[in-house]
Amino acid sequence: MEARRGRIELTNDRPSLAERLRLSYMDPWMLTAAIALIAFSVFTLGSATQDDIPGQPLYFTFRQALYGLIGIAVMIAVARFDYSRVREVRIGLYSLMIGSILMVFLFGAAARGSRRWIELPYFRFQPSELAKVILIVALAGFAIEMTRRMDDPRRTIRILLLGSFPALLVFLQPDLGTALVLGFITLTILFLSGAPWKHLVAIGGVVVALGALVLVAAPAAGVPILRAYQQERLTSFLSPSANPAEAGYQVNQALIAIGSGGKTGRGGDSTQADLRFLPERHTDFIFAVIGERFGFLGAGFVICLYALLIWRALRLLIQSKNFYGTLVVGGIAAMLLFQVFVNIGMNLGLMPVTGITLPLMSYGGSSVLVTFLAIGLMQAVHVQMRLEPGDGANNTPLR
Amino acid sequence: MYMREPGRSEAEQSRLAVRVAVFAGLAVVLFAVGVLRLWQLEILNGDEYLQQANDNRIAEIRVQPPRGKVVDRNGKILVSNRTRNELRVTPVELPPPGPKLKAEIRSLSQVTGIRYLDLKKKLRPENADVPGGAVILSQDLGLEKVFYLRENRDRFPGVDVERVFVRDYPRGYLAAHLFGNVGEVTAEQLELPRYRGLRQGDLVGQSGIEYEYDRFLRGAPGATRIQVDSLGNTRGTLADKPATAGQNVRLTIDSDLQATGEAALGSFGLPGAFVAMDPRTGEILAMGSTPTFDPAIFTRPITESQYRQLTAKQNDAPLANRAIQGLYPPASTFKLITATAALEEGLITPQTVVEDTGEVTVDTISFKNAGDKVYGPIDMVDALRVSSDVYFYELGLEARASGDGGQIQDWAKLYGLGETTGIDLPAETEGLVPNPKWRNQLFSEELTDRPWTDGDNVNLSVGQGDMQTNPLQMAVAYSAVANGGTVVTPHLAQSIETVTGETIEEVLPAAKRQIEFSPGTRETLLDGFEQALQEPTGTAYQVFGNWKIPVAGKTGTAERGTDVPDQSWFAAMAPAGDPEIVVVATIERGGFGADAAAPVVARILEAYFEIPQVPSAVGKSGAVSD
Structure with missing residues (x-):
C-alpha cells in the first residue's frame, strides 16, 4: 500500500522537495517515533530545566531543539545514500573509529575522572558515541565477508576481537556504559549473521566467567579491574536504599521521582527534579523526570515510542534488500534496545547505574546526532528496499 | 556466490528468521519488564513514593510556643515569659581555616568577651548540640550587640541571633x-x-507547678514549613502552623499573704517552712520555705557549683521545699492525734483527770515535761492548754501498739500522716509513723540498736522519737479537726485558664477521707487549742491573747538531738469557731514553739484577717495583753 502511493507520486514531472529527499520512501512509523521522541525530550527539558542555569531558562531546551533539528537533517541526508557502499570502506571507517577513540586519550577533556570528550569549537564531541555506529557498519561488513566460513571458529573469534578492541579502549577511558553497548552490538551482529549456536554458547560461558572474574574473583584477589565507583554502582542497584547517601542515592531519588508521579504525573508540582534531589536529571535520569512530571501515562507513552522504533527496525531487518542492510539494522536495533533498556532499567532500579544515555531523550549533542545518524542509516535501508523492493528472497548476503 | 546456491540461501533465510524471532522475543521481554516495573512503581506504590518525595523537600522548623503564665488567686502574675537573644554559632558554616576564620573569631571574641583561644576551642563542630548544629555562645546577648551583629551579618557567616522564650519571675524570689x-x-x-x-x-516543666501542670502550660509547638532543595537551601515557604500559646494556671496562692509569710519566716534567718491553707477546700493560700533561691537561676544552664550550693546540707539546701519535703518530728503539735486517739478509743474521757507529777518512768527511762514543770491534776483541755507532756506520756503508755499499727498510729494515718497528701507538687515526702513492726524489722536487719518498746509509744504520743512529718501534713491534720473531719487533698492550682482569662477547668481534688468523730471529741480538742492561745496559762497566750479574732492552736518544741537547738512548731486555725484558715509553721533551731513559729503564724493571720499591725516586735506580742 505504502509502496503504491510512492509510485504514484513519481508520476509528477518535477519531483517535489519531499520526493527529492525521498521522504516518501522512508518508514513513516520509524520517522514518527524518532521525531516524537526528540519532541518529547525538548518538551520535558523545557518544563523541567528552567531553573538549572540562572538567567537562561531555556538553555538546555534550545540546545536540544537545535541538536534535534540538525539530527533530523543528518537523518534525511543519510537516508538518501546507498548504504551498501559503506561496506567497501569498512577498514577505513574502522581505523578512523579506533583513531578517534585514541584521540580522546591524547586531547580529551576530563569530566568526573574520565576522558570521553574532545573539545571542538561550539561543541564537545564524544567519539565513543560515534564509535557505536561506525562499529555497526564496519562490523556488519566484516561479518558478511566471512559468511562462507560460518562454522569456522576463527570467523567468530575475529568478529569478536574486532568488536572487543574498541570496547576495551572505551572501557579504559573509562566509559563502562558505552563499552557494554559496543559489546552488545558485537554479539548481536555475530548472532544475526549466523554464528553457530555452539559458538554462541561458548561466548556466553566466557562472558559469564569474565563477569565473575571482574566482579568477584579479581577484587577478592586484590586486583580491582573496575574502579571503586563502577563496582559500587554495579552492585548497589540491587539494594539502593541500603546505602542512600552513597551509590544508592541516585537510584533511590530516581525511584522516588518516578513513583511519586503516580498515574498522570505531578506536572508543575514536581519536586524531585525541580529541587535537584534527582541527579543528572537532564541526561542519564531524564526518564525519572518524565515519570515524575507525566506519570505512568507519560513514561508509558515514551516506552511505547521506543517499542515502535524497535518494532519497525526488526520489521525492516527482515525486509532489507540485502544481508548487509539486515546486519546494519540489526546492529542499530541492538544499540537502541540495549541503551533504552539499560537506561530505563537504571531509572527504574532494575539495572546498575552505568551512564548510558536514553536515545533521543537525554540531553546531549553527540548522543542525539549519533542516534539520528543511526536512524538515518535504517531509513537508508528502507529507502533502498523501496527503490528496489525485495520479497524477502533477496534478503541474502551479497557478493 | 550465495545467490547461486539457493538451497543454502533458504537455509540462511530461515536461520535469520529464527534469530530475528529470538531477538524480537528478547525485546518483548525487556519492554514488558520495563512496563511492569513502571506499573509497580507508579500505580501500585505511587502514594508511598509521593510521601517520600514530600519528606525530601519539606523541612519543618519547630516554633516553640510561649508557655502559659502562672498567676495568683487574684490574677497577679507570678511567672510569665520574656524573650532573650541567644548567640548561636554553627561551626560547620564558618569559613574554612584561614585569615577569614581568624578575623571572624577575633570579632566574635570582642563581641562576647570570650578569650580568642577559648572561643576557638568552643567552636569545634563536636561541641554543637547536634551534629551540624550550633554552639550557644551567649544566652542573653545585649541589644546593642544584637544590632551590631545584624548590621554586619555578612562579616559573620555561621552566626545567628535567635530569640528564645525563657521564664520570667516578676516577683523575684516570691514562692520560688x-x-x-x-x-x-x-x-x-x-x-x-x-x-x-x-x-x-x-x-517541658521539669519540677514544681511547671511539671505538675505542664500539659496545660506547655502549649503546642508550631512549625515553619519550608521547601528545601537537595542542598538544604530554602526554596520558598509553605503553609505555617502557628504555635499555640500555653494555658495559664491560676494558683490558690494569695501573693500578699505569701509575701507576708516569707518575710516573717525569713526574719529568723533559719531554715523553716510554713503552710497556710483553707481547711474547707484544701486550697493552699501560702506556702514558703527558707532558705530560698532565685527561681530565674534555672533559665540558664546551671553550673555544677551552683547546683551544689542549692542542694548542699551546709547551706541548708535552699532548693528543698521544707513545707512538703521536711522530715521533722512534729513534737507537741502531734498531741492532736494522741488526744483524738485516746478519746475515740476510749482510753480516756474529756473529764478524766490525770495527775501530772512532772515525770513518767518507763523501763528505767524517765520522761519529763519540758522545763521540768509539774502541772498537778489536769484533764484533756488543761493538758492541751499547758501542753503537759506527762499527761500524753500516760496516754502513750496506755495505748495499744502491735504489728504495723496501734491506736495512736492508726489515728495518725487517718489524719493523713505517714502518707503523701496528694498535693499538686512533685517530690513530696511521706514521712513516717513509727510502729512495732517497722522498728523490729530494722532491728532484725541490724539497722538500729533495739526493738520496739513502750518507750517508743511514749515518745510518739508527744510527736518525738522516730515520728517524721512535714508542715503540710500537719496542716491537713489540723484542717480535719477544723472542718469537722474531712481529710482534704491540698492543692496549689485553682483553675486552668485561657490566655484571655476564661476558666477552662477548675482544680477540685476530691477529699481523701472523712473522719467520723464521736460527739464531744472535736469540741474538746478545739476547746484545748483555743485555751492554749486565749488563756493566760496557755502556751501561746503571749502571742495570741487579746486578739479580736479567736484563734485556736497548738505549739510544739521538738528536740533534735543533743547540741542542736529545738525546732519550733506552731499550728493554728481561725476563727476558732468555724475556721477558714489553718496555718502551720516550723523553724529549725527556732526554740520554743511560741517564740519563733507562733509569731510567724500570727503575721500570716494578721495579714489574712487584715488586722492592723501592732507596733510590736516578733515574739513580744504578749505585751499587748498587759
Whole structure:
C-alpha cells in the first residue's frame, strides 16, 4: 500500500522537495517515533530545566531543539545514500573509529575522572558515541565477508576481537556504559549473521566467567579491574536504599521521582527534579523526570515510542534488500534496545547505574546526532528496499 | 556466490528468521519488564513514593510556643515569659581555616568577651548540640550587640541571633519553691505517654507547678514549613502552623499573704517552712520555705557549683521545699492525734483527770515535761492548754501498739500522716509513723540498736522519737479537726485558664477521707487549742491573747538531738469557731514553739484577717495583753 502511493507520486514531472529527499520512501512509523521522541525530550527539558542555569531558562531546551533539528537533517541526508557502499570502506571507517577513540586519550577533556570528550569549537564531541555506529557498519561488513566460513571458529573469534578492541579502549577511558553497548552490538551482529549456536554458547560461558572474574574473583584477589565507583554502582542497584547517601542515592531519588508521579504525573508540582534531589536529571535520569512530571501515562507513552522504533527496525531487518542492510539494522536495533533498556532499567532500579544515555531523550549533542545518524542509516535501508523492493528472497548476503 | 546456491540461501533465510524471532522475543521481554516495573512503581506504590518525595523537600522548623503564665488567686502574675537573644554559632558554616576564620573569631571574641583561644576551642563542630548544629555562645546577648551583629551579618557567616522564650519571675524570689523549672525534654521522657507528640528540643516543666501542670502550660509547638532543595537551601515557604500559646494556671496562692509569710519566716534567718491553707477546700493560700533561691537561676544552664550550693546540707539546701519535703518530728503539735486517739478509743474521757507529777518512768527511762514543770491534776483541755507532756506520756503508755499499727498510729494515718497528701507538687515526702513492726524489722536487719518498746509509744504520743512529718501534713491534720473531719487533698492550682482569662477547668481534688468523730471529741480538742492561745496559762497566750479574732492552736518544741537547738512548731486555725484558715509553721533551731513559729503564724493571720499591725516586735506580742 505504502509502496503504491510512492509510485504514484513519481508520476509528477518535477519531483517535489519531499520526493527529492525521498521522504516518501522512508518508514513513516520509524520517522514518527524518532521525531516524537526528540519532541518529547525538548518538551520535558523545557518544563523541567528552567531553573538549572540562572538567567537562561531555556538553555538546555534550545540546545536540544537545535541538536534535534540538525539530527533530523543528518537523518534525511543519510537516508538518501546507498548504504551498501559503506561496506567497501569498512577498514577505513574502522581505523578512523579506533583513531578517534585514541584521540580522546591524547586531547580529551576530563569530566568526573574520565576522558570521553574532545573539545571542538561550539561543541564537545564524544567519539565513543560515534564509535557505536561506525562499529555497526564496519562490523556488519566484516561479518558478511566471512559468511562462507560460518562454522569456522576463527570467523567468530575475529568478529569478536574486532568488536572487543574498541570496547576495551572505551572501557579504559573509562566509559563502562558505552563499552557494554559496543559489546552488545558485537554479539548481536555475530548472532544475526549466523554464528553457530555452539559458538554462541561458548561466548556466553566466557562472558559469564569474565563477569565473575571482574566482579568477584579479581577484587577478592586484590586486583580491582573496575574502579571503586563502577563496582559500587554495579552492585548497589540491587539494594539502593541500603546505602542512600552513597551509590544508592541516585537510584533511590530516581525511584522516588518516578513513583511519586503516580498515574498522570505531578506536572508543575514536581519536586524531585525541580529541587535537584534527582541527579543528572537532564541526561542519564531524564526518564525519572518524565515519570515524575507525566506519570505512568507519560513514561508509558515514551516506552511505547521506543517499542515502535524497535518494532519497525526488526520489521525492516527482515525486509532489507540485502544481508548487509539486515546486519546494519540489526546492529542499530541492538544499540537502541540495549541503551533504552539499560537506561530505563537504571531509572527504574532494575539495572546498575552505568551512564548510558536514553536515545533521543537525554540531553546531549553527540548522543542525539549519533542516534539520528543511526536512524538515518535504517531509513537508508528502507529507502533502498523501496527503490528496489525485495520479497524477502533477496534478503541474502551479497557478493 | 550465495545467490547461486539457493538451497543454502533458504537455509540462511530461515536461520535469520529464527534469530530475528529470538531477538524480537528478547525485546518483548525487556519492554514488558520495563512496563511492569513502571506499573509497580507508579500505580501500585505511587502514594508511598509521593510521601517520600514530600519528606525530601519539606523541612519543618519547630516554633516553640510561649508557655502559659502562672498567676495568683487574684490574677497577679507570678511567672510569665520574656524573650532573650541567644548567640548561636554553627561551626560547620564558618569559613574554612584561614585569615577569614581568624578575623571572624577575633570579632566574635570582642563581641562576647570570650578569650580568642577559648572561643576557638568552643567552636569545634563536636561541641554543637547536634551534629551540624550550633554552639550557644551567649544566652542573653545585649541589644546593642544584637544590632551590631545584624548590621554586619555578612562579616559573620555561621552566626545567628535567635530569640528564645525563657521564664520570667516578676516577683523575684516570691514562692520560688513552688514553680519549679523548665527544661528540654529528655530522651527518657520522650518514651513516656505524658510527653507524646513532643520532640527533642521541646521545653517541658521539669519540677514544681511547671511539671505538675505542664500539659496545660506547655502549649503546642508550631512549625515553619519550608521547601528545601537537595542542598538544604530554602526554596520558598509553605503553609505555617502557628504555635499555640500555653494555658495559664491560676494558683490558690494569695501573693500578699505569701509575701507576708516569707518575710516573717525569713526574719529568723533559719531554715523553716510554713503552710497556710483553707481547711474547707484544701486550697493552699501560702506556702514558703527558707532558705530560698532565685527561681530565674534555672533559665540558664546551671553550673555544677551552683547546683551544689542549692542542694548542699551546709547551706541548708535552699532548693528543698521544707513545707512538703521536711522530715521533722512534729513534737507537741502531734498531741492532736494522741488526744483524738485516746478519746475515740476510749482510753480516756474529756473529764478524766490525770495527775501530772512532772515525770513518767518507763523501763528505767524517765520522761519529763519540758522545763521540768509539774502541772498537778489536769484533764484533756488543761493538758492541751499547758501542753503537759506527762499527761500524753500516760496516754502513750496506755495505748495499744502491735504489728504495723496501734491506736495512736492508726489515728495518725487517718489524719493523713505517714502518707503523701496528694498535693499538686512533685517530690513530696511521706514521712513516717513509727510502729512495732517497722522498728523490729530494722532491728532484725541490724539497722538500729533495739526493738520496739513502750518507750517508743511514749515518745510518739508527744510527736518525738522516730515520728517524721512535714508542715503540710500537719496542716491537713489540723484542717480535719477544723472542718469537722474531712481529710482534704491540698492543692496549689485553682483553675486552668485561657490566655484571655476564661476558666477552662477548675482544680477540685476530691477529699481523701472523712473522719467520723464521736460527739464531744472535736469540741474538746478545739476547746484545748483555743485555751492554749486565749488563756493566760496557755502556751501561746503571749502571742495570741487579746486578739479580736479567736484563734485556736497548738505549739510544739521538738528536740533534735543533743547540741542542736529545738525546732519550733506552731499550728493554728481561725476563727476558732468555724475556721477558714489553718496555718502551720516550723523553724529549725527556732526554740520554743511560741517564740519563733507562733509569731510567724500570727503575721500570716494578721495579714489574712487584715488586722492592723501592732507596733510590736516578733515574739513580744504578749505585751499587748498587759
